[in-house]
Amino acid sequence: MTATGAYDPSAYEPFAVTVDLAVLTVRAAAPHVLLIRRGQEPYAGAWALPGGFLLPRESAEEAARRELAEETGLPESLVDGVHLEQVRTYSDPDRDPRMRVVSVAFAALVPDLPEPVAGGDAAQARWVPLAEAEAAALAFDHDRILTDAREQVRAGLEHTCLATAFCPPEFTLGELQAVYETIWDTGLDRPNFRRKVLATPGFVEAVPGGARLTGGRGKPAALYRAGPATALHPPLLRPEDPR
Amino acid sequence: MTATGAYDPSAYEPFAVTVDLAVLTVRAAAPHVLLIRRGQEPYAGAWALPGGFLLPRESAEEAARRELAEETGLPESLVDGVHLEQVRTYSDPDRDPRMRVVSVAFAALVPDLPEPVAGGDAAQARWVPLAEAEAAALAFDHDRILTDAREQVRAGLEHTCLATAFCPPEFTLGELQAVYETIWDTGLDRPNFRRKVLATPGFVEAVPGGARLTGGRGKPAALYRAGPATALHPPLLRPEDPR
DNA sequence: CTCCTTTATAGTCATCGTGACTATAAACAG
């Protein structure tokens, strides 16, 4: 901006500003996205990303977190910890047929947990496999938002520690590897993955007391928590040729 | 969003939407940013990033390119080729004391060329060394926008080919290396840099005819153009300890 | 014209990270 000249109300046009959320998770070895079914025109009956208008004294980040709580029915304590990052802002003049709407898109990374409770004005909310969501025709320009969000998260796994955002507070290295394999749609060598993660300081830290996860088949795995690191140096590059 | 419910005008608040530009270049072995001096309140007399309001039927990208042309006085032919990328959107309710303004920030990467012509409503426009600009108190939240833009460009050099956006259409590998060294504020080994760039397919391609740049001191250097590649695989990582 | 400096370019060598792979441990299912 912010207006470089005098404050002349005729110099600008008022817009509606919204947030759109690509809420991503990993369940059943496949990436999923939270979609809501629209109840009203336009695009009534179509699937769309959750989102909504900014309140008068609310930043886009605050609005995103509020909408996330409303549309998923998650308790506020959980929503507070969710990893939320801006994707980009969509401002095509014709993206909403009703009026001029500028939308700030966010990607939210959540662990696999609850079936969503349709709240707010969403007629229906559901976890949809990402492949299915991208094949469907979503409302507005949500196809593109979803594609951009997916690509941002895919790339982010290479250079940042945000894969842990998909995991519960305590997790095994096998679960962490499954996140990478699911989001990248590729296979990774288990010993090599382990070596790389443990060699990156601050990526994960062992749960004290030698806690292990039992109950599955196979040898019990050690439990880890997300460490203080945020970036990966050097990066964890995804293989060139997918599985 | 975009409104999930019915179209109820009372359900949303109108905002002003602007773009802010961090126009970056490399000159005299130092990164520079284009700043304008504000003529009116608020922040009259302070330095600020160029920018302005979106027109009624204009996307943020279009507005950014238009403002870039207006505030730099560059010919449209040059502005069309400028690399422009979204940084993020700033929506704090109090970021503009006059009214509610949401701003989409862009980073523009331009080769070292013209001293800007103050156009539009900018009282004065000038290339400012980046270090100086970051030390100064810019108008609004432009300090933070500038910091975010710088960090995005710094990181982008590692994984993408956008360093060529700082170079003229034809350039030497020495010039390209100078871009990296300037933006990263680090020193790079010349033979190693050369080996890495030439080993990355599509990063640069030699100008046909064995064209060389003469006139400087030292052996004439071969000329290259930006290649078709957009990403760097594997990345060109910046050294851990700066110069 | 002859050094000297500067920049470009061609190599070498050791090291480190990584991919591919083998081996062992510890659980559960039959």
Add this chain to the structure above:
DNA sequence: CTGTTTATAGTCACGATGACTATAAAGGAG
């Protein structure tokens, strides 16, 4: 007990990279 599954430890070769040396080709100083 046996086989299957998952976790963890370790080996080996290759490729990318950092550090470094050497040579080529220009201009400038004397």
